[in-house]
Amino acid sequence: MGAIALLGRARLYVQSGQFDDAEADLDVIFKTHSNFAGFGQAVQLAFDLAGQYDRGERRYLGGWFPWFKDPLHALSIYDKILKVAPVGVIAEESLIHAARLAEREDRKEIYSEMLERIVSDYATSKHAPEALERLAKLRGAESMGRTSTKPLR
Numbered sequence: 001m002g003a004i005a006l007l008g009r010a011r012l013y014v015q016s017g018q019f020d021d022a023e024a025d026l027d028v029i030f031k032t033h034s035n036f037a038g039f040g041q042a043v044q045l046a047f048d049l050a051g052q053y054d055r056g057e058r059r060y061l062g063g064w065f066p067w068f069k070d071p072l073h074a075l076s077i078y079d080k081i082l083k084v085a086p087v088g089v090i091a092e093e094s095l096i097h098a099a100r101l102a103e104r105e106d107r108k109e110i111y112s113e114m115l116e117r118i119v120s121d122y123a124t125s126k127h128a129p130e131a132l133e134r135l136a137k138l139r140g141a142e143s144m145g146r147t148s149t150k151p152l153r
Contacts, residue, residue: 003033007042014049017060022049023077030084043085047094050077054101074101075110092118096127099134112138 001009006025013022026049029042036042053059053074058066078098082091099114115138118131125131 001028003029003036003038003042006033007036007038007045010042010045014045014052016063017058017066018063019049019052019059020061027080030080034084040085043081043090046077046081047090050074050081050094050097053077054097071101072105072107074098075107092122092125092127095122096130099131103134108138 006029010022010025010029013019013025022045026042026046029036029039030046033039051074054071056069056071058069061067075098078094078101081094085091095114095118099111099118102108102111102114112135115131115135118125118127119135122128
């Protein structure tokens with residue numbers, strides 16, 4: 001199947017909540033159609049799909065059966081975006097969204113890794129100041145012996 005058809009079908013799958021099928025079509029585009037003129041659109045669709053998982057939207061099996069919420073699956077999609085399109089605004093957005101999700105879900109190792117990647121690999125990003133601030137709070141909490149970056153009550 002051609003890249004244009006795969007992208008169109010992936011869009012339809014996303015609209016109908018069939019996230020697994022959409023992701024499978026996007027994977028085919030990423031693996032076999034890297035020179036496709038609409039590759040950036042496929043990356044954007046993957047980013048949008050990750051955002052839907054991140055917001056806790058349910059995927060539907062077979063287009064009708066609601067499945068469990070899985071916000072952490074967004075992390076794997078963000079990671080995939082960073083592998084197929086490591087340069088650009090979507091890569092930077094993927095990192096900061098992954099960091100914020102990891103913090104919300106109390107995944108400290110992933111949170112720290114994403115922040116460090118922003119600071120080291122995307123030092124000129126508009127998200128670098130936020131990443132530096134969050135990283136400083138994380139390191140400060142670690143030095144105080146706390147296991148979470150959430151404020152004390």
